[in-house]
Amino acid sequence: MTSAANAWDLFGAALLAYQEGDRDATLEVHVDGGPTEPLPAATFFRAAPEFEAWEQAALEACRGRVLDLGAGAGCHALALQERGHEVVAVDVSAGAVAVMTRRGVRDARRGTLAEVGDGPFDTLLLLMHGAGIGGDLPGLTALLSQCRRLLAHGGALLIDSADPSGRVQHDDAPPDDDAPPDDVRPGHAPTAPDDVTLDAQAPAWRGDVGVASMRLAWDGDLGPAFPWIYLSARALESLARTAGLDCGVLWRGDGGRYLARLTSQ
Template sequence: MTKKNSPDIMGSAMLDFYRGRHKEDIITYSSISGEDVLPLAHLFRSFDQMPLLEQTALSFAKGKILDIGCGAGIHSLYLQQKGFDVHAIDTSKGAIEVCKLRGIKKADQCDIYSLKKVKYDTIYALMNGIGICGKISKLTNFLIHLKSLLKENGQIITDSSDLKYMVENENYFLEKSNHYYGEVEFEMFYKLEQGRPFDWLYVDFDTLQEHARKAGLSCTMLKKGKHYDYLAKLTAKK
């Protein structure tokens, strides 16, 4: 049967899971690793079910918080329960509906670039959240915008992965490539729906640090994961 195009695959799937209608998971297809499965339960995991890298990230929370690409709100809900003032945002209408149903007080469907005259002490971009900028050529300007949303002494907490091991294992010659090896195109499929292709960025720490410097930010590594992933903190240079 022909799949129909859907602008909100993630939102539809998360609403189904929340309402107990979950019968299948999201199928992802990427330009670097082919087909994979994204279990919906993973998007609703508790703090105890999170990997140590995520738990560590949440331990750095302070002040007024922005959660970029909040999804089903697992980070926002945990931080709100800890007493923090959290603003959860996502471009997915369904995701924000789920967040509100789960009790998150401030949840808005919006693009990060639509935020202009508001400041935060902590900005979270977790689950490779910095990747929403899509291309390495857009990373510096993306970081400049995030910096504009920081209060004095504010911080950006993000994680990503270095995909070099994947392309090297496939005899991919990095120096001859016409694009950065962490640029990946994704498609998502759920039930009879097919999402629009979208770009995502995985960035190695040295490259993130370089672009942070161009954006006027200091970048330090907080923790290394077990599989080429890492957690970083970015702060405005004084």
Template sequence: MGSDIFGAAMLDYLNNTYKEDIVTRSSISEDDTIPVPYLFRSYAEMPIIEQKALNLSKGKVLDIGCGAGSHSLYLQNKNIDVTALDSSKGAIEACKKRGISKTINAKILEHNSTTYDTLLLLMNGIGIVGELNKLGDYLQHLKSLLNTNGQLLLDSSDIIYMFEEDEDGGYWIPPGKDYYGEVDYEMQYKNEKSDTFPWLYLDYNTLQRAAILNGFNCELIVEGEHYDYLAKLTVAKQ
């Protein structure tokens, strides 16, 4: 993403120099903000989807795209063996400052040194895939990180509600995109801007089809209040 927007904001918050939030600009909506304190929320402040995922976590856990480490910290305090992974150097520094004992500063596709019982991809963590045509490669890599009887817990949203339906029941898809859930983002914090980067929102049916094609079983665990959901993927028996 270019500048480490999230990392800089998280460290400012921990160093008590936080004064403004992260601004997001996307290809499908007006400017929005991500309140930095929300990245440090407690379990009680998390939506039901995240709480459910944490309650289902078991064994050796990898928290992918951990951010400020709120999920990892909760699991660690429950004496669960959790490792926080993020490509943001600042995010990992923030996790360490918060007392998370196991951290990895890397992109998920670069991490292949060990396997886990639970993989977490929360706060629309599957968005890191960026484009639908890359989903299979990511799912295959994630499958390689799972122990026998392991699970992948991920949440996402169906953003079809953001598009207008035409008279024939179809939807307009932005030019240059193969799927309506492919969104381009840019972020700004203080005077620093990120490069434009792709992010993927997946409707459940599309996720389920991709999961089956890549050797997973896919189960809808819970639906949220705004077109979002939590899914569990497990490796299908041969």
């Protein structure tokens, strides 16, 4: 297996292969210290009736003009267009943008959040473990601040992640006995206690924050490693406060998964 220059080039290549008829196109996700997991390209081509409960909740919460960041093959952007929303769909992968355009996304752009210059937006979407786009704690903190600047008055950022204590158990990361209960009311986040430690130099996995080192593989090429952050809802609430955002949980599911709604303070 050879090394590729850009992980997201491989992602886009897999999406293009599926778009062009390879229904078995599947990426491999290599996690440092963990198993290699398949990621079928078909995941990014689902129609609205195939969406999971958290995705349905996110679409229902969208208002007005929407920015879909890390839009992939455009499944959420297309569903929102059908609902009458103006959608700007952004991805760093040229292949992903090409696929979105072919599928009918009206405004598909290649780039990063920092390169989107025509805000504000009523809703920002960071979905499918969207918090991971931030990479690590400093990166996610900066990303949330950028999102706040692009939000219109009364706008919201919809973002999902998974509590690391619900995903993995490492010897140096004991169970998080203070994890928020599963019956948190929709729209209400648990209050972050004083002992939540958000230390960018902390070990890779703690009770509230985990950073995985991942590599994507496609068609014999293995991409470079990149960080992907997971964090509990209370850790996200703490980071959101530093960015001037309030945080409420809209949905919780198995494996520590949750969907949050962040709004300007």
